[in-house]
Amino acid sequence: MELILSSSHLLSWLIFIPLIGAALMFITPGEENQRRLAFVVTTFNALLSLKLWNGFDASTAALQFGERFSWIPSLNIEYALGVDGISLLLVMLTTFIMPLCVLGSWTYITKRVKEFMICLLVMETAMVGVFCALDFVLFYVLWEMMLIPMYLLIGVWGGPRKKYASIKFFLYTLAGSVMLLVAIIALYLWNGQHTWYIPDLMSQPYSMTFQVWVFMAFFLAFAIKVPMFPFHTWLPAAHVEAPGAGSVILASVLLKMGTYGFLRFCLPITPDATLAIGPYMLWLSIAGILYGGFTALAQSDMKKLIAYSSVGHMGFVTLGIFVLNQSGIEGAIIQMVNHGITTGALFLMIGMIYERTHSREIKDHSGLAYNLPIFVTFITIFSLSSLAFPATNSFIGEFLILAGGFSHNKIIAGAAIPGAILAAAYMLRLLQYVLFKGEGRPDISDLNFRETMTLVPLLIFVFWIGLSPEPFMNVMHTSVEFLLAQVNSSQAVAALALP
Amino acid sequence: MEITAPTIINSSILLWALLIPLVGALGVFSFGKDSPNFREGSSIIAAVGLFLTIFSMKETVLAGNMYQWQMFDILPGLSLTLRADAFSMIFALIASGLWIAAAFYSMGYMRGLHEHAQTRFNTCFALAIFGAIGVAFSDNLFTMYLFYEFVSISTYPLVAHHQDEEAYEGAKKYIVYLTTTAKGLLLPAMILIYVITGTLDFPTNIYEGMLGADVESWLVIMLFIFCLFGFAKNGVMPFHHWLPGAMVAPTPVSALLHAVAVVKVGVFCTSRAFLYIFGVDLMTKLNLGIPTAYFVGFTIVMASVIALTKDNLKARLAYSTVSQLSYIILGVCLLTPNGMAGGLIHIANHAFSKITLFFCAGAIYVATHKKYISEMSGLGRTMPWTFGAFAVASLSMIGAPPVAGFVTKWKLLVGTIESGALGIIFILLASTLLNVGYFAPVTYKAFFGKRPEGEVDAGVKEAPLSMVIPLCVACAISVYIGIQPDFFMDFVKAVIG
Numbered sequence: 001m002e003l004i005l006s007s008s009h010l011l012s013w014l015i016f017i018p019l020i021g022a023a024l025m026f027i028t029p030g031e032e033n034q035r036r037l038a039f040v041v042t043t044f045n046a047l048l049s050l051k052l053w054n055g056f057d058a059s060t061a062a063l064q065f066g067e068r069f070s071w072i073p074s075l076n077i078e079y080a081l082g083v084d085g086i087s088l089l090l091v092m093l094t095t096f097i098m099p100l101c102v103l104g105s106w107t108y109i110t111k112r113v114k115e116f117m118i119c120l121l122v123m124e125t126a127m128v129g130v131f132c133a134l135d136f137v138l139f140y141v142l143w144e145m146m147l148i149p150m151y152l153l154i155g156v157w158g159g160p161r162k163k164y165a166s167i168k169f170f171l172y173t174l175a176g177s178v179m180l181l182v183a184i185i186a187l188y189l190w191n192g193q194h195t196w197y198i199p200d201l202m203s204q205p206y207s208m209t210f211q212v213w214v215f216m217a218f219f220l221a222f223a224i225k226v227p228m229f230p231f232h233t234w235l236p237a238a239h240v241e242a243p244g245a246g247s248v249i250l251a252s253v254l255l256k257m258g259t260y261g262f263l264r265f266c267l268p269i270t271p272d273a274t275l276a277i278g279p280y281m282l283w284l285s286i287a288g289i290l291y292g293g294f295t296a297l298a299q300s301d302m303k304k305l306i307a308y309s310s311v312g313h314m315g316f317v318t319l320g321i322f323v324l325n326q327s328g329i330e331g332a333i334i335q336m337v338n339h340g341i342t343t344g345a346l347f348l349m350i351g352m353i354y355e356r357t358h359s360r361e362i363k364d365h366s367g368l369a370y371n372l373p374i375f376v377t378f379i380t381i382f383s384l385s386s387l388a389f390p391a392t393n394s395f396i397g398e399f400l401i402l403a404g405g406f407s408h409n410k411i412i413a414g415a416a417i418p419g420a421i422l423a424a425a426y427m428l429r430l431l432q433y434v435l436f437k438g439e440g441r442p443d444i445s446d447l448n449f450r451e452t453m454t455l456v457p458l459l460i461f462v463f464w465i466g467l468s469p470e471p472f473m474n475v476m477h478t479s480v481e482f483l484l485a486q487v488n489s490s491q492a493v494a495a496l497a498l499p
Numbered sequence: 500m501e502i503t504a505p506t507i508i509n510s511s512i513l514l515w516a517l518l519i520p521l522v523g524a525l526g527v528f529s530f531g532k533d534s535p536n537f538r539e540g541s542s543i544i545a546a547v548g549l550f551l552t553i554f555s556m557k558e559t560v561l562a563g564n565m566y567q568w569q570m571f572d573i574l575p576g577l578s579l580t581l582r583a584d585a586f587s588m589i590f591a592l593i594a595s596g597l598w599i600a601a602a603f604y605s606m607g608y609m610r611g612l613h614e615h616a617q618t619r620f621n622t623c624f625a626l627a628i629f630g631a632i633g634v635a636f637s638d639n640l641f642t643m644y645l646f647y648e649f650v651s652i653s654t655y656p657l658v659a660h661h662q663d664e665e666a667y668e669g670a671k672k673y674i675v676y677l678t679t680t681a682k683g684l685l686l687p688a689m690i691l692i693y694v695i696t697g698t699l700d701f702p703t704n705i706y707e708g709m710l711g712a713d714v715e716s717w718l719v720i721m722l723f724i725f726c727l728f729g730f731a732k733n734g735v736m737p738f739h740h741w742l743p744g745a746m747v748a749p750t751p752v753s754a755l756l757h758a759v760a761v762v763k764v765g766v767f768c769t770s771r772a773f774l775y776i777f778g779v780d781l782m783t784k785l786n787l788g789i790p791t792a793y794f795v796g797f798t799i800v801m802a803s804v805i806a807l808t809k810d811n812l813k814a815r816l817a818y819s820t821v822s823q824l825s826y827i828i829l830g831v832c833l834l835t836p837n838g839m840a841g842g843l844i845h846i847a848n849h850a851f852s853k854i855t856l857f858f859c860a861g862a863i864y865v866a867t868h869k870k871y872i873s874e875m876s877g878l879g880r881t882m883p884w885t886f887g888a889f890a891v892a893s894l895s896m897i898g899a900p901p902v903a904g905f906v907t908k909w910k911l912l913v914g915t916i917e918s919g920a921l922g923i924i925f926i927l928l929a930s931t932l933l934n935v936g937y938f939a940p941v942t943y944k945a946f947f948g949k950r951p952e953g954e955v956d957a958g959v960k961e962a963p964l965s966m967v968i969p970l971c972v973a974c975a976i977s978v979y980i981g982i983q984p985d986f987f988m989d990f991v992k993a994v995i996g
Contacts, residue, residue, distance in 0.1 A: 384652070389648060389652075390641065390644055390645035390648060391579065391645050396573065396574070399574075399577075399690060399693075400574075402686070402687070402690045403690050403693055403694050406687070406690055406691055406694045407694050410691075413687070413690075414687060417682070417683055417686065417687050418683070420682045420683075420686055421678070421679050421682040421683050424678045424679075424682050425675070425678075425679075428655075428674055428678065432659075432667075432670075432671075435656075436656070436659060436662065436667075437662075437667070467571040467573065467579065468571055468572070468573065469573060469574065470572070470573075473574070
C-alpha cells in the first residue's frame with residue numbers, strides 16, 4: 001500500500017491543534033472563556049479538515065497526506081500518518097462532531113469546566129490520531145490515550161452510577177487493548193520482519209494458524225469497542241451515565257474505532273482468516289442487530305434505548321464489512337458516518353432535555369409537541385433517520401449493506417430484516433410518547449438558539465447524505481476496491497503457499 | 500402486444516404539483532389556532548390548486564406523453580424521480596379531486612363537533628395527500644416506497660386523533676401492521692430487485708416488467724408475494740386488521756384516507772408493482788394471475804361476510820372497503836384487457852362511492868350522534884339528502900346500474916370470461932349478494948323503519964350544508980361516471996394499450 005508523502009503536515013496539525021488548545025486551557029481564566037476557547041479550537045480544526053477533503057484524490061487507493069519519520073529508531077518505531085478513502089470520512093466526522101459536543105455541553109457542564117474541555121480536546125487528538133496512524137505503536141499509544149479522558153468524562157461528570165459505569169468501560173476496553181497489544185507484537189516478531197509500519201504488514205504470506213490467532217486477538221479488541229454482541233454490556237451503562245457530550249463522542253466516534261479496526265487491520269492483514277471466520281461474524285452481527293432491537297424496545301430510559309439501538313446499528317455495520325463485497329463495505333463505511341450523525345444528534349437532544357427536566361425517562365417527556373415544537377421537529381427527523389426512513393442518511397447505509405448482504409447470501413440478509421422492523425418499532429414507540437401521549441410539559445422551555453444551531457449541521461447532513469450521497473461515496477470507491485483486492489489476492493498467495 | 504413508447508416530457512410541473520399539498524400543510528400549520536378561516540382556507544386553496552394542476556396535464560398524458568422529473572440522483576439506478584403517465588393520472592385526479600370535497604366536509608365535521616387539535620389534524624391531512632400524490636407520481640420503486648412510508652407516518656396522528664385508549668390502540672395496530680409489512684417485505688423486495696436488475700426504475704408499459712427472463716422463478720414468485728402483502732394498505736387478508744382498527748379516527752379521515760387516499764395508495768402500489776415490476780408477460784408465463792385472483796377472492800367474500808355482522812356503520816363500511824379493494828387486485832390479476840380495465844377503473848369507482856358512504860356516516864353522526872345501524876331506523880325521513888346519497892352509493896357498491904360500480908362489475912365479468920377462470924364468477928356473484936345483504940337493510944330501515952319508542956325527533960335535522968353538499972357532489976359523480984365512464988376509462992385504455 002503506497003503512501004503519498006505531503007509536506008503540509010496537515011494531519012499532524014489536525015492531531016496536535018486540539019492538544020495545543022488543551023495546553024492553552026490551563027492559562028485561560030474564566031469558565032466562559034474556556035468554553036469559547038474549546039469551541040474556537042474545535043471549530044478551527046473542523047474547518048482545517050476541509051482542506052483534507054478538498055485535497056483528497058479519490059482516484060487512488062494510496063494513503064494520502066502521508067508523513068513518515070523515525071520516532072524510536074532502536075525499536076523501528078515510526079511516526080507515520082496517512083488517510084485513504086476509508087479513514088477520510090471518519091476523520092471528518094470526528095472533527096465536525098467535536099464543536100457540536102462543546103456547544104452541547106455549554107450549560108450542561110457547570111463544574112470543572114476547564115478539565116472537561118481539556119478532556120474533550122485530548123480526546124480529539126487521540127481520535128483523529130487513531131484514524132490516521134500508520135505505525136502500530138503510534139496507533140496503540142493513541143488508542144490507549146483515548147481511554148483516560150473518556151474514563152474521566154464518565155467518572156467525573158457522569159450520572160449517579162458513574163463509578164460503576166466508568167470502571168466497567170475501562171476494564172472492558174482495557175481487556176480488548178491487551179489482546180490488541182499481543183497481536184501487534186506478534187506481527188512485529190513474525191518471521192523477523194521487525195516493523196510496526198502497518199502498510200508493510202499487509203499482504204504478507206502469514207500462515208493460516210498465525211492469521212487466525214491474530215484475527216481473534218484483533219477481534220476481541222475491536223468487538224468490544226464496536227460493541228458486538230455479546231461484548232456490548234459496557235455500552236448501555238457507559239452511555240446512560242456519561243454526560244451528553246460524552247455519549248456523543250462514544251456513539252459517534254469511539255464505536256467506529258472498532259469497525260475501522262476491522263477494515264484497516266483484520267481484512268488486509270489477515271485476509272484468509274477473515275474469509276474463514278467471516279461467516280461467523282455475520283451471524284454474530286445478526287445476533288447483535290436482533291438483540292439490540294429487542295432490548296431497545298423494552299427500555300423506558302431514552303438514553304438506554306438509543307444505546308441499545310447503537311448495538312443494533314453497529315451490527316448492521318459489521319454485517320456490511322463481513323459480506324466482503326463493494327456494496328456491503330461501502331454501506332458499512334457510510335453507515336458509520338450516519339450513525340455518528342444521527343445517534344450523535346439524538347444523544348445531544350437527550351442531553352438538552354435532561355438539562356431541563358433532570359430525567360431521562362420516556363414517560364416524563366410525553367406530549368412535548370404541545371410546548372416544544374422545535375424540539376419535537378428535530379427529534380422526529382432524527383428518529384426517522386435512525387429507523388432508516390427513505391431519503392434520510394441511514395437509509396442509504398442500510399440499503400447498501402442489505403444489497404451487499406443479499407448478493408452475498410439471501411438468508412443472512414433476510415435474517416437482518418427483522419432488525420429493520422425493530423428499529424421502526426422502538427423509534428416510533430419513542431416518538432409516540434414524546435409527541436402524543438400525556439399532558440405535555442408547560443414548565444419547560446423549547447430549544448434556544450445555541451441548541452438549535454448545534455443540531456442544524458447534523459440535520460443538513462441527514463438529508464445531504466440521504467438525498468445526494470455521491471460526494472461521500474466517491475471518496476471511498478477506489479479504496480474499497482483495493483481493500484477487496486487485498487482480501488482476495490492474498491487468498492491466492494496463501495493457497496499457493498499452503499499445499 | 501405492440502405498444503408505442505410514450506414521449507417523455509421533462510417538466511417541473513410534477514414537482515410543483517407535489518409541492519402544493521406541502522405548501523398547503525405549511526399554510527395550515529402557520530395560520531394555526533389564530534385564524535381558523537385562513538387555516539381551512541389554505542387547505543381548500545391547496546386542494547383546488549392541486550386538482551387544477553393535475554387536470555391541466557390530462558390532455559398531454561392522454562396524447563401518449565409521459566411527464567418525468569428527476570429530483571435527486573442518489574445511487575446508480577436509484578433516484579428520487581417523479582412521473583405522470585396514464586396510470587398515475589387515474590389516482591392523482593381522484594385523490595386531488597376528492598381532497599376538495601373532503602376539505603369542505605371536514606371543516607363542517609370538525610367544527611360541528613368542536614374537535615380539538617384541528618391544526619394538527621388539517622396539517623397531517625394535507626401531508627397525507629402530499630404522500631398520496633407522491634405515490635401516484637413515483638417513477639421508481641424507491642420513490643414509491645418513500646412516499647408509501649410517508650403516508651403511514653403522516654396519517655398516524657390522524658388515527659390517534661382522539662388521544663384516548665381506543666385511539667392509541669387503533670393507531671398502534673395501524674402503524675405496526677403498515678410499517679412491519681413495509682419494512683419486513685417491501686424493503687427486502689426492493690433491495691433484491693435492485694441487486695438483480697441494478698435499477699428500480701419502472702418501465703413505461705405494463706407488459707415487459709423489470710425482471711429479465713433469466714431470473715429464477717422461485718425468486719420471482721417470492722418477490723411477487725412480498726409485493727402482494729408488503730403493500731398492506733391494500734387490505735388483502737390476513738394483513739387487513741389495521742383498517743377496521745383505524746376507524747377510531749374522525750370520519751373525514753375514514754372517508755378520504757381510509758376509503759380513498761391510504762387504501763388506494765395500497766392498491767395502486769400493488770397494481771403498479773404487479774404490472775410494472777413483474778409485467779403482464781411474466782405474470783402470464785409463470786401463471787401468477789389467476790391463483791392470486793382466487794386468493795384475493797377469499798378476501799372479497801370473507802370481508803363481506805364479516806361486514807354483515809357489524810352494527811357499527813363505520814365498521815361495516817370498513818369491511819366493505821377491505822372487500823372492494825380486492826376487486827381491484829382481482830381485476831388486475833385476471834391479466835386480460837377487460838379484467839385489468841375493470842380493476843383499474845374500480846380505483847375511481849370505489850373512491851367516489853365509498854367516500855359518499857363515509858361522508859354520510861359522518862353526517863349522520865354530526866346530526867344525531869348515532870354510530871350504530873340499529874339506531875338509525877326512520878332517520879331517512881329527517882335526513883333525506885344524506886340517506887338518499889347513501890342509497891345511491893350503496894347501489895354502486897352492489898354493482899347495480901346506472902351507478903359507477905356497475906361498470907366495474909361488467910368489466911370484471913367480461914374479463915373473467917376472457918381469462919377462462921370461470922370460478923371467479925361465483926366469487927363476484929357471492930360478493931354481490933352479500934353486498935346487497937349488508938347495504939340494503941341500512942337504507943330500508945332508514946326510510947321505512949320506525950323510530951325507536953320514546954325517541955323524540957325534535958332537534959334532528961340534516962347535517963350542515965358544508966357536509967351535505969360534498970356528499971351529494973360525490974354521489975352525483977358516482978352516478979355520472981356510471982353513465983359516462985369515459986373520463987377515467989380513457990386513462991385505463993391508455994394504460995392497457
